[in-house]
Amino acid sequence: MDPVKAAIVYLVKNCTSDLIESLKALHRYFNAQYDYPILIFHEELTDDDKKHIDSLKSGSITYIQLTPFDQLPNLPHLDPQLIQKWCEGKEGGRKARLGYKQMCRFYAYELLVHPALDSFDYYWRFDDDSFLYAPIDYDPFAYMQQNQLIYGYRSVEFENPREIVGMQELWSATKTFAKAHKLSRRYLKKLCTNWKGRYKGFNYYNNFEINNITFWRSHPLYKVFFDYLDQDQMGFYKYRWGDSNFRAMITGLFLRPEQVHHFKEIAYRHNDHYSIPGGDRIVYSLEGNPFETTSF
Numbered sequence: 001m002d003p004v005k006a007a008i009v010y011l012v013k014n015c016t017s018d019l020i021e022s023l024k025a026l027h028r029y030f031n032a033q034y035d036y037p038i039l040i041f042h043e044e045l046t047d048d049d050k051k052h053i054d055s056l057k058s059g060s061i062t063y064i065q066l067t068p069f070d071q072l073p074n075l076p077h078l079d080p081q082l083i084q085k086w087c088e089g090k091e092g093g094r095k096a097r098l099g100y101k102q103m104c105r106f107y108a109y110e111l112l113v114h115p116a117l118d119s120f121d122y123y124w125r126f127d128d129d130s131f132l133y134a135p136i137d138y139d140p141f142a143y144m145q146q147n148q149l150i151y152g153y154r155s156v157e158f159e160n161p162r163e164i165v166g167m168q169e170l171w172s173a174t175k176t177f178a179k180a181h182k183l184s185r186r187y188l189k190k191l192c193t194n195w196k197g198r199y200k201g202f203n204y205y206n207n208f209e210i211n212n213i214t215f216w217r218s219h220p221l222y223k224v225f226f227d228y229l230d231q232d233q234m235g236f237y238k239y240r241w242g243d244s245n246f247r248a249m250i251t252g253l254f255l256r257p258e259q260v261h262h263f264k265e266i267a268y269r270h271n272d273h274y275s276i277p278g279g280d281r282i283v284y285s286l287e288g289n290p291f292e293t294t295s296f
């Protein structure tokens, strides 16, 4: 089998102590053995930050500087004043930082088509607050390749779509798109609706995800669907549609269940959410007691 063309990807604004700890854990529990290249997309890493990060010796590291996410790109369909109102929670928008909304938009589409990923078939995403905490004794990229997988996740979450501005709009827009393009809605409904057929706010907890770049880049409808949500619906800017919400929709629309894999034996933590080997995600309270678990 050919070596896997794959990279580990981080996105940060600047250098945080979390980023350093995450890279150390990645090195200790996985990459010292596999040596996959690491790409760090950032806004403000300094030369000193880069020197420090390079000294951690976790694979070859490439730094890609991005235009700050709190600035709006100069595109004709974007109305800066309206978007500012949406970010303030006015005019029917969902209140959130513009940088956060553009971060979600970046992960939904921009990352996948970024030239820095041109030579890779897969990426594995870590956030700066994502940490491995036990050794991984196999190569998840090789597993993806051998099994012709498109998407790998570590855990999932359910948001209450009736409490969150804009979630029902995403669901309606996705169903309209499926109808217009004559796509089967069977898997979409299985993932996203409850026994009453109502949208249940299913999301991949995609601060950990392994994604097949080549598949999505060549998919005839991926960009069409993204543009429809982004430009016709304006939902990333208006409703802060998350890349995690988006992933649930594209999985349901464009994949088959056997193309999606749950990496349930990987020990992984995202802030205070622990994904313990075996499957469950446990959220610890400040006192250290588990107060919520999600099985999938």
Ligand SMILES: Nc1nc2c(ncn2[C@@H]2O[C@H](COP(=O)(O)OP(=O)(O)OP(=O)(O)O)[C@@H](O)[C@H]2O)c(=O)[nH]1
Pocket: 010, 011, 012, 013, 014, 041, 042, 043, 066, 069, 070, 099, 100, 103, 126, 127, 128, 129, 207, 271
């Ligand atoms: N460059 C850049 N990166 C950002 C920005 N906002 C968030 N990020 C990065 O994007 C990733 C996800 O952001 P988080 O704020 O952790 O988002 P989240 O995971 O939805 O939120 P939490 O569950 O609270 O961690 C992290 O690696 C952040 O460092 C931003 O404005 N600019």
Ligand SMILES: [Mg+2]
Pocket: 127, 129, 207, 270
């Ligand atoms: Mg996070």
